[in-house]
Amino acid sequence: MAIFRDGLFFWGEMMNSEKLKETLSEALAEARVAPDIEGLEHVRIKYLGRKGLLPGVMKGLGGLPPAERGEMGKLANRLKTELGGLLDQRREELESGAMGNVSFDFTLPGAWHAAGTRHPIARVIEDAAAIFARLGFTVAQGPDVETAYRNFEALNTPDYHPSLDEQDTFWLESGDLLRTQTSPVQIRVMESTQPPIRVITPGRCYRRDTTDATHSASFHQIEGLYVDTRVSLADLKATMGYFAREMMGPGVGVRFRPHFFPFTEPSVECDFSCHVCAGKGCRVCKFSGWIEIAGAGMVDPRVFKKVGYDPTAVTGFAFGMGVERIAMVKYGIPDIRMLYDNDIRFLKQFA
C-alpha cells in the first residue's frame, strides 16, 4: 500500500470512489457465497481486518482532496456497516444451520430411539406407591413362597375356612404355599417392627383360578396397613377417599359396604364411584355407578395378638386391592390376559 498525493492506491490499484463501490459489491458477494464460517472469516480479514482494505482506506482519507474525501469517507463507512452487518448475519445463519443452500427436509422422521414403557401393572403399583408415600406409607415386600402360618393362621383364618381349600391354594411339597394374598408381608412387618406402622405391600399372589377374562392364577395385589394408637374407621375412610381421588380422578368418591374377612373387624368392601360416567351409570360400572375396588377393615385384635402387639394399646386398619383390576378399570382393558400377553403394540401404549 502506498499513498500518493494524487490518489489512494491499494493492492496496486488506484482507489477512487468508483473503484471502492465496485470493491464493496465484490465484498458483499464474497460474503454471500462463503460456504462456511472459515470462508466468512477470510472475507472479514480481507476487507475489515487489521491489515485489510478498510483501515487502509481510512488512513488514506486525510491525503485526499476535500471534495473526494467526503464521498470516499461515506463509502468506507458503508463498507464497514453493510459488509459488517452481512458478515454477522451470515455467521448467524451458518451457525444455526438454517442456511438456504444447505437445505433439508424437516419432515423426515427423527433418528433417535423411542422411549420404552413401564408395564401397566408396574405403573399402577408405582403410582399407588407414590400416592401412599405422600401419606407416609413405605413399601414393604416379601417372599412369594410363604408359610401356611403367615398366610392363614396369623391372619385369624381357621384351618377349616373355605379359603383354605385345596382348590384355591397352590400348596408346595414342603408344606409351604404360594401366598394367596400379600397380607403375610404385613405379618412380617409387624413381627419385625413396633408401631406406628404405615406400609403398603405390593406383590404377586397366586390362586388356583382357571384363567378367563377376569381371572388369572397369578395376579398382583397392593395391600396397606396402618397401626398406631387410636386409628379409626374414619381414618380408613379418609385414606381410601384420598387414594381414590389421586388414582382415578378428582371427582371420584368411595363408599363402604359391610363384608367379612377373617383378619379385619369390622370388614368392608370399598367401591369407587365410576370415573368414566361420574356415577351416572355406564358399561364400565355395569350401570351401577360404582366399581368394587378394595376390601378393607379394622385389624382384628386376634391378629395383633398373633404378632405380639397389645390389642388394647393399638388399633389399625388394613386394605387390599387387585392391581390388574385397577389397571383394567383405569385403562379400559377388557381382558386380564392382555396384561400377560406382552404384545409390544399393547405395551407401547402405556407411554
Place this chain on the structure above:
Amino acid sequence: MKIPISWLKDYVEITETPEELADLLTFSGTEVEAIETVGSEYEGVVVGKVREVSPHPNADRLRLCRVFNGKEELPVVCGADNVAPGVKAPFAGVGTVLPNGMVLKRARIRGEESLGMLCAEDELGLSHDHAGILLLDPALEAGTPLVEVLGPPEIVFNLEVTWNRSDCLSVIGMAREIAALTGRPLTIPEVTVTETGPDVASFVRVSIDSEDVCPRYTARVLQGIKLGPSPLWMQRRLSLCGVRAINNIVDITNYVMLESGHPLHAFDYQLLQGGQIVVRTAVPGESMATLDEAERELDVASLVVADETKPVALAGIMGGAGSEIQESTQHVLLESASFAPAGIHRTSTRLGLTTESSHRFERGVNIETVDWAGNRAAALMSELADATIAKGMVDEYPGRAERKRVYLSFQHTTDLLGVAIAGREITDILRRLQFPVVAEDEEGCTVEVPGFRHDIYIEADLIEEIARMYGFDRVPDARILCAVSPDAFDLPFQAETACRTVLTGLGLSEAVNYSFISAQLIDLFMPDGEASRVVLPNPVSSDQSVMRPSLIPQMVDVLGRNLSRQVREAAMFELGKIFERDASGTITEHKRLCLGLLGPVGRHPQDKRRDVDAEEMFRWLKGILEALLRSQHVLNEELTSYDAVMFESGTGVEIRVGDRVLGCMGLVDRKLGSEWRMQEPVAVAELDFEILTGGALERVDIEAIPMYPAVSRDVAMVVSSEVSHRQIEAVIRESAPPELTGLELFDIFASEGMGDGCKSLAYSLEFRSAERSLTDEDANGYQEAVKEALRAKLDAEIRDK
C-alpha cells in the same frame, strides 16, 4: 342363596320396595346380587284338560291332543312324553305371549292343525325345565286362569351370605336381619306337636360316640306316613329357592331347612337295623352308598350316622341310599342335629361333595333350636302326610353349654369407628339383633351371644355389628394425619423403580409374565437342573406346572410371539422372581432382571432393512447392559466366555462383578430360536437384581473437572483377527503413562487387502496431566511407546497416515 320376598313376609312386615329392601340388606352386610322376577300374570294361559291323545300320522314323537280350555275343545299337537288323556296342564291359546317371549300362532305341524300349546316350566319362565308339560292338580277346573293356580309373580333375592354369617342362611335368619334393621317385630311360627303314637323310646335309641363333633342329636319317629307330592305352595317355595320337589316327606325336610337353617334328614325307619342310631367315626375300610348313588370310601375321620350294623348317612352331608324314603316307606325317623363345622368341612372337601346341608353345617347351625326344627318338620308331616307322631323326642345333647358373654365398651366403639355413638343407641342396636343385654352402665354393656351367632367372640365382633347397623355412610372422613413409620422398607422397591426408569429411557419396554412355566419350555433352555426345579403338586394346567427357574425362556417366548404377529423389532425387559429348590428341599427365590432384543433395534431408522448380524446384535445388548450397570454404579464387570444350551455357541458370556456372578448374556441358540421361526439373532441377558442394584446407593466420589487441556493422538493398526479388543486395550493401558485419560475405539474394519485373518482397528488416545499443559512432544512420546508395545506384544502392524 335365593329367597322370595313373599316368604320373608311370613315372619316380618315389609313395607319397602324390593330395591329399597335390597339396599338395606346390601349396606348392612348381605349383598343382594340380583333381584329376579319369577313367574308372571300368565295372561291367556289357563288350566287345560287333555281329553284325548292319539298318535300323529306323520311324526313318531308328536301326539295329537284334544284339549278343553273351559270353553271349547281344541286340537293341539304336543311333543311331551308325559301327555296323557285326563291330565291337566297349562294351556296357552292362539295369540298368547308367553313369559319366554314366544307368541302362539295358529299352526300346522307336520300337516296337523294346532290351536295352542300345552306348556312346560321353561316356557312359563318358571325354570329351565323342559322335561315335559307341567302337570297340574287334577282337581282343578279347566279354564281356571293359571295365575290363580301358580300365584302372582314373585320377587326373588339372590343373596351373597358371607362365610361368617351362617345365621343368615335361612328365611327366618334374613327376616331377623330385616327386623333388626327396621325395628319391626320378628314372628317365628308356634309349633304344636300332637303326639298320638307310642313312646319314641320304644322305637329308637341314640348314642353319640364322638360328642365333640356331634354336640346334639335329636330324633323323632313318625308312623303311617302317606307318601305323595307336597302341596303346590310348598313346591313353589322350594322351586323359588332353587330346590327340586321330590315327595312330601323330603320336601318338608328341605322346606324346614330353608326356613330355619337346620338341615334335617328323614330315614325310612324300617330300613334301619336294630332300632338304633349311633353317631360315630367310620371304621377302617368302611364305605357306603350315598343318595347320589355314589359308593364312597370313608376314612377314619369321617363322621357317619349308623344303625346297629352300618353307616346310614354321611353325617351332615348326605343320606345313604340304603335308608332313603321310597314308595314303600311307612315309618320315618326324622333327624335334626348339630355337627361340628370343622369335621363336616374336612369330609366334604375330601370327598368333593358339597350339599345344602354341608354348606350350613360347616358354617355352624343354631344348637339351641335343633329341637324346634325337628318339631316343626314333624308337625308338617302330621299335617301334610297324615303321619302319627310318636310320643317324645330323643334329644342327646352332650354339647349343652352356657351362652357366651361379651363386654362392649362404648368408648372403644367410638374410638374404633371414629364417630361418637351414644350408649343407648348401641344397646338398642344389640337388642334389635337379639343379643340379650344382661348388664349395662354408663361405660358399656355385657350381652349374651344367642345360639344362632357363630361369629361373635370378642368386643371387636360386636363393634362390627354396631358399625353395620349404624351405617358406614354415617362415619365421617377423618382429617388425614401422617404418622410415618420409623423404619423405611422402601429400598428394594426404589431400586426397581430406578432400573425401570433407566431401561425405559434406553428404549426398552417392560413385560410381565406368569411365575409358572411349562416343563417343556424349561427343557428347551435348561435341560439340566431338573432336581432344582420347584414343581407344583396341583397346577391349574400342565403348561403352568413349574415355578420359573429363569426369566429367559418366557422372554424368548414373548419375542417369538411378537415376531409371529409381524412385529419386526422389540426391546424388552422383565423384572421378576425365579425359584429354586436346593437338595434339602428348601425353596429360595431371587429377583432377576431379564433383557431381550429382537430385530434391528439399534439401527438408524433408514438402515433397518439389512439383515442384523450377530456381532451388532450382541453389542446392542452389551451397550444397554453397560448403560444400566453404570447407572447402578457397577463399573468393573468382567465378561468371560460361557457355554449354555440356550446360547449359540461362542456367544454366551458370564458377567462377573468381583467374585460374584451378576448374570449372563448371549445370543439365543439358532436351533432353539427356530422353534419360534426366528431367523435373525436374538439377544437375551439375565442379571441378579440384588447384585445389580446393591451398590446403587453408595456414595460416589466426584472427580474435579480437569484444569489443563488434553492432547489427542490416534493409533491405527492391523492385527490378527484372533486378537481381542480387550487385549489391545490392556496393552495400550500398560504401555501408556498415567496421563492416558481416555481411550476409545473409533474404527474397526476388515478387508481383503489386509490379508487373511486380519482386521484393522483404530483408537483415539487422550492424554492429560493434572499438573500442566502437555506439549506435542509429550504426546508424541506417549504415542510412540504405545505403538512400540503393540508391535512387540500383539505383532501389530501400525498404520501411519
